[in-house]
Amino acid sequence: VQLQESGPGLVKPSETLSLTCAVSGYSISSAYFWGWIRQPPGKGLEWIGSIYHSGNTYYNPSLKSRATVSVDTSKTQFSLKLTSVTAADTAMYYCTRHGGMGGSIAYFDYWGQGILVTVSS
Amino acid sequence: QSVLTQPPSVSGAPGQRVTISCTGSSSNIGALYDVHWYQQLPGTAPQVLIYGNSNRPSGVPDRFSGSKSGTSASLAITGLQAEDEADYYCQSYDSSLSGVVFGGGTKLTVL
Numbered sequence: 001v002q003l004q005e006s007g008p009g010l011v012k013p014s015e016t017l018s019l020t021c022a023v024s025g026y027s028i029s030s031a032y033f034w035g036w037i038r039q040p041p042g043k044g045l046e047w048i049g050s051i052y053h054s055g056n057t058y059y060n061p062s063l064k065s066r067a068t069v070s071v072d073t074s075k076t077q078f079s080l081k082l083t084s085v086t087a088a089d090t091a092m093y094y095c096t097r098h099g100g101m102g103g104s105i106a107y108f109d110y111w112g113q114g115i116l117v118t119v120s121s
Numbered sequence: 122q123s124v125l126t127q128p129p130s131v132s133g134a135p136g137q138r139v140t141i142s143c144t145g146s147s148s149n150i151g152a153l154y155d156v157h158w159y160q161q162l163p164g165t166a167p168q169v170l171i172y173g174n175s176n177r178p179s180g181v182p183d184r185f186s187g188s189k190s191g192t193s194a195s196l197a198i199t200g201l202q203a204e205d206e207a208d209y210y211c212q213s214y215d216s217s218l219s220g221v222v223f224g225g226g227t228k229l230t231v232l
Binding site: 108109 | 123154155157159165166167168169172173174176178210212213214216218219220221222223224225226
């Protein structure tokens, strides 16, 4: 299983951040959760949101009003949209796969290499 | 302020044993949600080290072990090696937030 993020590395304040994660070696529609995690420079990890293979979505309450995770109709990639960005959204963004939300398999077993997104005018 | 609390840093000499704590509450670790641990080497994506409180994925040395009790969990590393120098994160689920939560991370320095 391989995951690869893509998207602009620079986004202007108040605009929408849009990232895509291409998945190879596994079908998104088969099983698992597919999620996004971010890490501001020099700081810790923050879960943004995830989509289950059935289409149900789950979000970090602190970002829920601004974040949308969706699966592409091709079922080979999923996306993140984050609206009204500010400098505080500058971070490395990782796309990931995880087995659940709270159980023994709810860990992130595959990660993309990450993409650095800077919010600046 | 992270929902799960980890010490910012720990250190140890080669060959020694260190532990990293992850303290939560009754809505996450104390609610019997599993804890998972990740190792993040400089400039790379995190990798799972321990899942389901105490299970090691294939390829992870048995020098790494995890445990959980009450509202806390711990990661132990024995026989410290220079290559263990990294950031370590715990992860669980919080029922009050209805979402995945991480600890703030612990930087391990091998002296």
